[in-house]
Amino acid sequence: MAQIIIPTPLRKFTDNLATIKTNGSNIQESMLDLATQYPEVKQHLFDESGALRKFVRIYIGDEDIKALQNENTPVEDNTEISIIPAIAGGIA
Amino acid sequence: MRLKIAPNALEEMQKHAEATYPNECCGFFYGKDGEIRNIEVAKEVTNSKEGDQRRRFEVSPLDYLKAERYADEIGQTLLGIYHSHPEHPAIPSEHDLKQAVPFFSYIIISVMKGKAEVTKSWQLDDAGKFEEEEIL
Numbered sequence: 001m002a003q004i005i006i007p008t009p010l011r012k013f014t015d016n017l018a019t020i021k022t023n024g025s026n027i028q029e030s031m032l033d034l035a036t037q038y039p040e041v042k043q044h045l046f047d048e049s050g051a052l053r054k055f056v057r058i059y060i061g062d063e064d065i066k067a068l069q070n071e072n073t074p075v076e077d078n079t080e081i082s083i084i085p086a087i088a089g090g091i092a
Numbered sequence: 093m094r095l096k097i098a099p100n101a102l103e104e105m106q107k108h109a110e111a112t113y114p115n116e117c118c119g120f121f122y123g124k125d126g127e128i129r130n131i132e133v134a135k136e137v138t139n140s141k142e143g144d145q146r147r148r149f150e151v152s153p154l155d156y157l158k159a160e161r162y163a164d165e166i167g168q169t170l171l172g173i174y175h176s177h178p179e180h181p182a183i184p185s186e187h188d189l190k191q192a193v194p195f196f197s198y199i200i201i202s203v204m205k206g207k208a209e210v211t212k213s214w215q216l217d218d219a220g221k222f223e224e225e226e227i228l
């Protein structure tokens with residue numbers, strides 16, 4: 001069980017909810033549970049092979065899960081998981 | 093989509109674009125969403141791109157988190173991102189499109205010879221293409 005904070009641009013796929021409670025004992029299970037609860041959000045988080053998209057970052061509090069145990073990072077009831085879209089761009 | 097940008101927010105974005113010229117600037121804006129999107133506050137953010145900032149901008153994940161938290165604090169909605177195109181038109185590039193997310197307005201400021209000349213706003217449509225928004 002954890003809480004996932006949905007970034008504003010994806011809230012239209014989660015009935016405008018900013019925080020979703022999810023089941024699962026690690027990041028991977030929590031993210032999959034989110035996709036099960038809100039199937040429309042799935043394509044924005046996972047690619048065809050089921051891996052997390054390159055442009056999506058996952059943080060626990062202020063920490064990148066890449067600095068922890070990635071998708072295997074365990075979560076607890078009060079863990080706050082943030083989904084962060086990579087923001088970038090430029091000229092041609 | 094139609095946008096209304098508060099004059100001081102627009103001025104802040106354009107000033108920022110001129111101040112960072114010839115590099116690209118970036119920032120977030122906040123306001124109220126509805127039939128007409130009302131942009132009330134603009135806030136600059138560090139261009140964290142390593143390398144050529146004349147052609148690229150990037151927002152660090154932590155700065156993104158802070159922007160979402162700031163929106164909660166001031167009771168407004170994070171409505172999008174602005175960035176500048178030094179010596180280029182205010183039209184999204186392939187690069188902009190590749191990393192664009194739904195819902196956000198993408199305000200682009202064209203800066204020519206150091207002066208913010210044209211400001212346009214864009215949003216992804218359901219087909220994943222950029223559509224220009226009307227700035228009222």
Ligand SMILES: [Zn+2]
Binds near residue numbers: 090177183184
């Ligand atoms: Zn651009």
